[in-house]
Amino acid sequence: MIGHLQTNKVRKAVQIVSAIDSVDSIRLAEAISKAAEEGNRTIRVLLEVNTSSEPQKSGLAPDDVLKCAEAVLKLPSLQLSGLMTVGPNVDDPDTIRRSFALLRNTFDSVVRELNPPHWSVLSMGMSGDYPIAIEEGATEIRLGTALFGERRTA
Numbered sequence: 340m341i342g343h344l345q346t347n348k349v350r351k352a353v354q355i356v357s358a359i360d361s362v363d364s365i366r367l368a369e370a371i372s373k374a375a376e377e378g379n380r381t382i383r384v385l386l387e388v389n390t391s392s393e394p395q396k397s398g399l400a401p402d403d404v405l406k407c408a409e410a411v412l413k414l415p416s417l418q419l420s421g422l423m424t425v426g427p428n429v430d431d432p433d434t435i436r437r438s439f440a441l442l443r444n445t446f447d448s449v450v451r452e453l454n455p456p457h458w459s460v461l462s463m464g465m466s467g468d469y470p471i472a473i474e475e476g477a478t479e480i481r482l483g484t485a486l487f488g489e490r491r492t493a
Contacts, residue, residue, distance in 0.1 A: 343397045346370045358383040360423045360462055363397045368411045375416035383418045384411065385462055388445060390438040391427035398424065401445045408449050421460030421478070422446050426468050435468050439475035446476075 342361055344352055349367070352359065353374040362368050362384045375382045386407055389398030399407055404422065411419045424442045426435045446461050464472020466485035473480065484490075 344371075350374045353378055353380060353382060356382070358385075358420075360385040361387045361397065362407075362411070363387045363399055365407055365410045368407070368414055368417060372414035372417045381416050381418055383420050383457075385421050385423040385460055386411070386419070388422050388424045388442055390424045390441040390445075391434075393427060396425060401441055404445050405449060405452055408453055408455065412453065412455055418457050419455055420457045421462065422449075423460075423462035423479075425465070426463060426472070432468075432471060435471050436475060439463050439468075439472050439477070443476045 343363070344359060344361055344367065346367055349370040353371060359371060359382055362371065363386070368384065371382055371384065386404055387398040388401055388404055389396045390401060408419060411417060422442055422445060424438065426438045429435065442463055443461060449455065450458060460479055461477055462479040462481070463475070464477045464480040466482050469477070469480040469482065
């Protein structure tokens with residue numbers, strides 16, 4: 340699951356997904372862990388990081404990632420596997436690159452400090468900016484528009 344998940348929707352989500360790529364708080368991680376444990380499941384999670392500081396986007400501040408990762412690693416029924424970001428919605432490739440480089444540097448900091456056992460996912464880049472994300476080390480990209488076309492508005 341990608342996209343903001345409200346804590347009141349966690350139980351239902353945990354019943355149908357195997358991964359949640361948008362954990363943006365310790366509180367949310369705790370709720371996911373509790374629901375997964377009750378369902379005898381393990382859920383792969385990625386911490387969502389707001390590397391562009393855009394107020395309309397969810398995600399942890401880069402400076403809060405290490406503390407959150409440390410807490411999530413202690414929770415049962417979660418497999419913390421990496422970080423995710425949505426790049427800034429701008430036309431400037433340098434601004435996009437800085438956002439992705441910040442995520443990669445944050446990812447590397449977690450490796451140095453905590454060396455999590457399942458840490459391998461650097462999810463960044465969408466249809467409009469995935470080449471930059473790959474250059475900056477993305478291991479997962481999201482290509483909805485490239486594969487399915489523009490969204491239709493109702």
